[in-house]
Amino acid sequence: MNPARRTRLEREYALLGAILIAPTVLIFCAVIVYPLVSAIYLSLFQVFTPTLEGSWVGLSNYRELLGKEEFWTSLLNNIIWTVGTLSLQIIFGVAMALILHQNMWFRSLARSLILFPYFVSTVVAVLVWKWLFNDLYGIMNHLLIVSGLTDFPIDYLGTMPNAMISVILVGAWKYFPFVVIAVLARLQTIPDALYEAARIDGAGPISRFFDVTVPQLREVLVVIIMLRAIWDFKEFDMIYLLTGGGPITSTQTLPLLVYKEAFKLNQMGMASTYAVAMMAIMLVFMILYIRRTRSEEDT
Template sequence: MRPALHHLGDRSLGPLLIAPVVLVLGTVIAYPLFAAIALSAFAVDTPTLRSRFVGLGNYAELLGADGRFWPALGVTLVWTAATLALQIVIGVAMALLLNRDLWLRSLARSLVLFPYFVSTVVAVLVWRWLFNDMFGLANQLLMKIGVIAAPLDWLGTMPSALLSVIVVGAWKFFPFVVIAVLARLQTIPESLYDAARLDGAGAWSRFRDVTLPQIGEVLGIVVLLRAIWDFKEFDLVYLLTGGGPVDATRTLPLIVYQEAFGLNRMGMAAAYAVAMMITMLGFFLLYRLAVRGRT
């Protein structure tokens, strides 16, 4: 292989090396993406795959009075905003704590990562066991200390179902914030803190004037990434509540799945998926504008 490649200049070797990637991504991403957009203009019956062109009919229906787009968007935004806020607060606090000189610090850092890397299936099974109405630890503990009198159906009633999803989401994903922020914290030179100390800054103002500006940029990226990922999260919500009770925790990705494989309306599902993508793009552009406006 080497002698053959030797005769090719840079000009053809570079494109040649990226070609397999382009081919694969074209097949598994670009083609499905455009196919999804095209599919959204049809009414498709999943089992028979028989289809009929409806133009923008699917969109009209999902955005209309009987459509579920707007309520689902509301649920998605509540879930995203709440779980993201928790992830950031817990994540930053934990990162600051783990940046200190602690007993068995590296073990502590390892353990904190576990929820993030463990499969969502495992995480959900554990939490569903904790939330079990009769024998779950959550109810038993809360009853013992007298917060609740009777067992609570955590995942089957509102608002506890949405609250549970948000809390489990925060638990599962906050380590991402910890790793990113901790990595940045470790690069802040100690001399900055020494200088602040000489200038008479207390603990709080050292955090506000030294730490916060230093981790600001990383936090911006982390917020963006986590917002995107939380918005499109399927596994955790689907496995925890399946969207219930009724549609109370049914976020947009769950609607797409339900339309396609539960209600057998593939075209409608594609329309929901495309609408969701456009919404994400809109929020992304808003974010860019906000960031640019500030700097």
């Protein structure tokens, strides 16, 4: 093949590649890049939502944010929620994956049942849990009273620290299947020869777990923790629907703060400032995760 023709073919391919990616790029620009840039731009304005009239205020929104107690308490709540629910997800997720990895009866049925909460709508999950938590007729209070653990019905969502604990628990229930599936997939790829070798060396089940299983899981756990930390940090639906951020602002995380500021207090400029600040905090995790994924692809 002569060189001139090859470059013509290559040029044609490059053009075809560009045409195929064009719809993606157009949609990305219209619904993601443009809104992202205007979110940053809006954060420099003061906008009243109903009339959409705005005035330039420069960086003063950011100055206000730094001095605002509500922002810091929301950030703190956000961290408590993320760390709390994420740790439970990891602990239960790994334990459940280890159980499902064993030879249990009707394993695929068990796996389906475990997986279901992850895919069910948050709205459904919240409705069901609100019914379980119901103060008068909920099954949770009934079981606790019958078993003698408490004499009075517990208010799961209306007082602190109950509300935060409940939200963290429901979050762990809904999202731990993600950890189960990811860990289970990894467990199935650990070569049996490794366990065999450890057994020959005289390692019992416990030391086999710590010397073979744990090191093999470390990689995947790091990825899961980063991914779930990002997703839990930005969770809106579950907390909003369970407590609405209440009592008062005790379970209000940053996404709820943004929503409240924009659509309840009608301050879109300030809300954008909160959103941009939240994104800046998340950026640390996002970059860590992206760098990791990319270095993995290069190797």
